[in-house]
Amino acid sequence: MATTTLYPIILCGGAGTRLWPLSREAMPKPFVPLPDGETLLGGTARRARAIPNAGPLVTITNRDYFFASRDLYATLGDDAPVDPVFLLEPFARNTAGAVTLGALYAAERFGDDAPLLVMPADHLIRRHDDFARAALRAAEVAQRGHLVTFGVVPTHPETGFGYIERGTALDDATPRARTVVRFVEKPAIADAQRFLLDGTHAWNAGIFCFTPRTLLDALDSHAPDVLAAARAAWQARTTNGAAAIEFDATSFARMPDISLDYAVMEKARNTAVVEAAFDWSDVGSWKALSDLVPADGDGNRGSGQHVSIATRGTYVHAGDRVVATVGVDDLVIVDTADAVLVAHRDHLQRVKEVVGELKQRGNEAWRTHKTVARPWGTYTVLQEGIGFKIKRIEVKPGAALSLQMHEHRSEHWVVVSGEARVTRDDDIFPLLANQSTFIPPRTRHRLENPGTESLAIIEVQCGDYVGEDDIVRFDDRYGRVPA
Numbered sequence: 001m002a003t004t005t006l007y008p009i010i011l012c013g014g015a016g017t018r019l020w021p022l023s024r025e026a027m028p029k030p031f032v033p034l035p036d037g038e039t040l041l042g043g044t045a046r047r048a049r050a051i052p053n054a055g056p057l058v059t060i061t062n063r064d065y066f067f068a069s070r071d072l073y074a075t076l077g078d079d080a081p082v083d084p085v086f087l088l089e090p091f092a093r094n095t096a097g098a099v100t101l102g103a104l105y106a107a108e109r110f111g112d113d114a115p116l117l118v119m120p121a122d123h124l125i126r127r128h129d130d131f132a133r134a135a136l137r138a139a140e141v142a143q144r145g146h147l148v149t150f151g152v153v154p155t156h157p158e159t160g161f162g163y164i165e166r167g168t169a170l171d172d173a174t175p176r177a178r179t180v181v182r183f184v185e186k187p188a189i190a191d192a193q194r195f196l197l198d199g200t201h202a203w204n205a206g207i208f209c210f211t212p213r214t215l216l217d218a219l220d221s222h223a224p225d226v227l228a229a230a231r232a233a234w235q236a237r238t239t240n241g242a243a244a245i246e247f248d249a250t251s252f253a254r255m256p257d258i259s260l261d262y263a264v265m266e267k268a269r270n271t272a273v274v275e276a277a278f279d280w281s282d283v284g285s286w287k288a289l290s291d292l293v294p295a296d297g298d299g300n301r302g303s304g305q306h307v308s309i310a311t312r313g314t315y316v317h318a319g320d321r322v323v324a325t326v327g328v329d330d331l332v333i334v335d336t337a338d339a340v341l342v343a344h345r346d347h348l349q350r351v352k353e354v355v356g357e358l359k360q361r362g363n364e365a366w367r368t369h370k371t372v373a374r375p376w377g378t379y380t381v382l383q384e385g386i387g388f389k390i391k392r393i394e395v396k397p398g399a400a401l402s403l404q405m406h407e408h409r410s411e412h413w414v415v416v417s418g419e420a421r422v423t424r425d426d427d428i429f430p431l432l433a434n435q436s437t438f439i440p441p442r443t444r445h446r447l448e449n450p451g452t453e454s455l456a457i458i459e460v461q462c463g464d465y466v467g468e469d470d471i472v473r474f475d476d477r478y479g480r481v482p483a
Contacts, residue, residue, distance in 0.1 A: 006139045006209075007055035007114050008048035009102045012041055012069060012121035013062055013092050017352035018285045021339035022317070026368040029283065030121040031068055035293050035303050040283065041121045042072055046079040048119065050128040051135055055110060057081040059121075060098045063088040066244060067375040067478065088240070090249040096263040097255035099208070100219060100230035105245070107212035115139040116215075118208040123282055124292075130278035134176075138209035138274045141170065141177045146272040147218060147265060148209040149180070151202025152280045157192035160284065160349065162204040162261065164273050180271040183261060205276050208260065214270070223263040229255040240479050285348045286332045286341075290315035304335075313345065337370040375478040376401055377454075389466040393447070395420075395455040400448035402476035409463030409470060411439040413447070418455030421448040444474060 016029025023029040030041035048057050061069055066088055073080050087101055099118055106116050117135050125131050138148045151164045167179035183204065187195065195201035219227040229251075236251040256263075265271055283289055293301040293315070300308045304318030311325040317334040325333065332348060334341040343351060358366035371380040376399035382390045395401070395418075403423065413422070413436060420431040423446035424439060430450075431437055439445045441463065449455035463470075473480065 004115060004136065004139050004143070005053050005055050006051055006117050006135060007106055007110055008051065008057050008117045008119060009099070009106070010041070010044055010048065010057065010059045010119050010121050011061075011095060011098055012059055012065060013089070013098070014122065015355070016122065016284075017355040018349065019283075019289065020351055020355050021334060021336045021341055021365065021369075024365075024367055024369060026064070027068070027373060028065075028122075031065075031072065034124070034283075034289070039072060040124060041069065042076055043124065043126075044119055044121045045073055045076060045081055047125055047128050047131055048117075049079050049081060051117070051132045055114070057084045058087065058102060058105065059084060060087045060089065060102050061121075062092060063090055063246060068373055070243075084243065086244045088244055088246045090247060090252050093252065093255040094257045095260045096223060096226045096258045097230055097233075097252075099215070099260050100226055101234060101247070103212040103215045104230060104234045107216070110212075112213040113143065113211050115142045115209060115211055120206050120282075122284075123205070123207070123280060125278055125280055127278045134274060134277055135209065137174065137176060141174060141272050141274060142209045142211055142214065145214055146170075146210070146270050147214060147268055148177070148272050148274055149265060150205040150207040150209075150276040151273040152205050152276040154192075154196050154201065154203050157189060157196050158203065159186055159189055159192050161282075162186060162206075163192075163195055163201045164204050166200050166202060166273050170272055174274075176275040176277065177272050178275075180265075180273050183266045185261075202273065202276070203280075204261070205280055206261075206282070207276075208265075209274075215264070218264045218268045218270070222267040223256075223258070226256050226258065226263050286315065286334070286343070286351065287345060287348050290332065339365050374401075375399070375480075377449075379459075382458075384466070387462060387464065387466070389461040391459040391461070392416075393457050393459055395447060395449040395457075397449055397452050397454065400477060401446055402478075402480065403444060403446045403474045405444050405472045405474070406441055406463070406470050407472070408441065408465035409461045410441050411445075412460040412462075413437050413439065414458045414460075416456040416458060418449060418453050419451040420455055420457065421450045422446070423448075446475075 012030050015025045016023035019029050022032045031039055033039055059069055066086055142148050163184040165181040167181045170177045233247045233251045236248050238246050240246050281288055290301050295301050299313040300311055302316035305322045306316040306318045307324040309326045311328055313330040314325055315332045316323050319335045323335050330345045332343045355366045371378050377395045380392045415431050415433050415435055417433055422429055422431050422437055425444050
């Protein structure tokens with residue numbers, strides 16, 4: 001197989017609602033640690049790095065996930081991407097617009113005929129060598145003017161996946177690359193059972209390979225509205241440092257909300273499917289995640305501290321507490337700091353309905369965890385009631401919160417560990433462990449960590465309103481829009 005430079009693009013978005021309460025909008029599925037401690041985004045970045053002669057990594061993600069993505073890449077050691085580039089969306093607009101923006105960036109930086117490998121960040125593929133061989137095979141096909149997707153040989157009748165009906169081989173040189181007869185979206189169970197046996201259907205892995213020229217030509221023919229909106233957003237882009245390109249909300253809002261499959265792949269005649277000769281899972285449900293853990297003699301699986309008595313076929317994810325099951329069968333139990341899921345294995349696809357119900361009720365548990373990540377560190381809500389909120393705040397070494405003010409609340413800060421630098425109006429002063437300060441309402445203030453160790457404080461908020469949106473930002477080193 002000829003060696004070619006393949007340019008990987010990672011799509012990192014989506015809330016992963018079927019994995020609630022671990023996956024939430026503020027910290028979605030690609031960032032959730034798997035049972036082995038790896039994250040799906042980290043695994044995808046490693047997989048891209050393992051492709052021989054791979055080009056620079058481009059990650060397309062929501063602006064809110066920029067710092068989490070960048071920090072996660074930094075933990076990968078020798079597998080960390082070298083000088084990764086981020087394309088930052090102001091909000092989600094499905095895959096067609098995101099991939100088009102990636103193609104416009106690649107055409108400008110790498111050339112119109114550079115083969116691009118588009119990979120969702122929420123897939124689990126462990127055999128990186130097999131994946132690299134399939135990706136390079138796809139690149140050869142893409143350079144001949146095809147829009148390439150990857151087909152996974154089905155192992156069971158799955159109604160939650162899209163399928164590809166494969167046609168004849170493209171040529172003798174690439175027998176594992178075939179024409180596409182049609183795409184089938186989430187079939188009925190009878191059709192899925194037939195597809196499992198007929199040998200011509202494959203799961204649509206949602207991984208793509210093409211050149212910018214081929215994709216942009218296809219968009220011009222089949223989805224000109226997507227292409228026009230993407231070009232407008234590209235022209236209005238701004239640069240946030242050397243590694244990030246941002247798209248403004250006004251132009252981006254004109255982007256049609258449609259997947260690449262619907263916009264282009266199902267309409268184009270120059271599509272091809274390459275056999276995905278590697279292990280693949282989209283980890284799209286608690287059943288898929290639980291299958292990553294070995295089962296005991298009764299079919300029980302789990303992580304954390306859990307005890308199973310007279311229990312069969314049950315998965316338990318225990319957080320900080322012991323979870324015990326007695327006399328139950330076929331359940332999935334997920335315990336987190338602020339939410340517990342108990343579901344029968346036959347109804348796991350309906351977990352996303354819980355998220356919808358929480359949204360309707362205005363309960364923030366659909367969106368955020370009890371511990372919330374920020375560019376400067378994390379905060380954990382310890383207790384909240386009418387007129388007060390208590391937080392534990394951790395600030396990374398060298399990091400700082402924005403210079404800000406609150407209209408409706410005061411804040412009391414007590415340093416637990418580390419060293420703080422506090423700005424309070426015109427005063428700037430240090431604060432050490434076991435020392436405290438008071439921030440009245442409508443007072444400009446900032447918390448910084450000038451040290452080399454993590455800073456931890458307890459913050460007590462008091463006032464007639466203690467919502468997170470009671471904030472006026474005057475200065476922020478992370479480029480967040482002033483509130």
